[in-house]
Structure formats: C-alpha cells, structure tokens
Amino acid sequence: MLEVGKLSDLKEDNPLYFENGNAKIAVFLVDGEPVATQANCPHANGPLHKGSICDHVLSCPWHGWSYDLKTGACEDDPGIKLEIYPVSVEENTVYVSLVEN
Numbered sequence: 557m558l559e560v561g562k563l564s565d566l567k568e569d570n571p572l573y574f575e576n577g578n579a580k581i582a583v584f585l586v587d588g589e590p591v592a593t594q595a596n597c598p599h600a601n602g603p604l605h606k607g608s609i610c611d612h613v614l615s616c617p618w619h620g621w622s623y624d625l626k627t628g629a630c631e632d633d634p635g636i637k638l639e640i641y642p643v644s645v646e647e648n649t650v651y652v653s654l655v656e657n
C-alpha cells in the first residue's frame with residue numbers, strides 16, 4: 557500500500573495527487589468516500605486530478621472526457637475504463653494499493 561496523503565487534506569474540490577515511478581494516482585472525495593484512480597486521462601494523458609467533478613462524474617480539464625468515479629466508465633468511449641484502486645484509511649492517512657479493484 558502506498559501512502560498518498562492525509563484524509564483531512566482531501567476535499568471535494570481538492571483531490572490528493574501522488575506519483576510513484578510511472579504511476580500517477582489521484583484520490584477524489586466521492587459522496588464522502590475516498591476513491592483512487594489513475595491520474596492520467598486515458599485519452600491523451602491529461603491531469604485528471606485537475607478536472608472538475610459533478611455528481612461523481614469527473615471531467616478531464618483538457619478535452620472534457622467524462623468518467624464515472626464509482627465505476628470508472630468513460631462516458632465518451634464505452635471501450636475505455638478508468639483504473640480504480642483499493643483505498644484504505646488509517647488514522648487520517650490515505651493508502652492506495654496499485655492492484656485494480
């Protein structure tokens with residue numbers, strides 16, 4: 557498990573962002589729960605942690621592709637799915653496993 561930040565720093569308009577080698581991870585607050593995904597957009601590697609969220613749907617800041625943060629489904633291309641990773645929280649610290657859910 558990778559330590560990616562503090563739960564108290566995670567806000568709906570302020571996701572956590574973490575890089576570990578080639579892995580770029582974003583943790584979003586979705587309905588009060590942390591959700592970890594790949595931070596690079598599958599379309600053209602845009603920074604998803606800088607996107608906007610409305611009703612658990614994340615929009616990429618570069619070209620606007622949208623992803624359902626509960627399922628990883630891409631609303632613009634059904635053949636693409638965002639990687640979602642297991643998250644755990646211990647004493648205000650957020651951990652992510654790079655094994656896909």
Ligand code: FES
Nearest residue numbers: 597600602616619
């Ligand atoms: S890079 Fe995200 S929509 Fe193009």
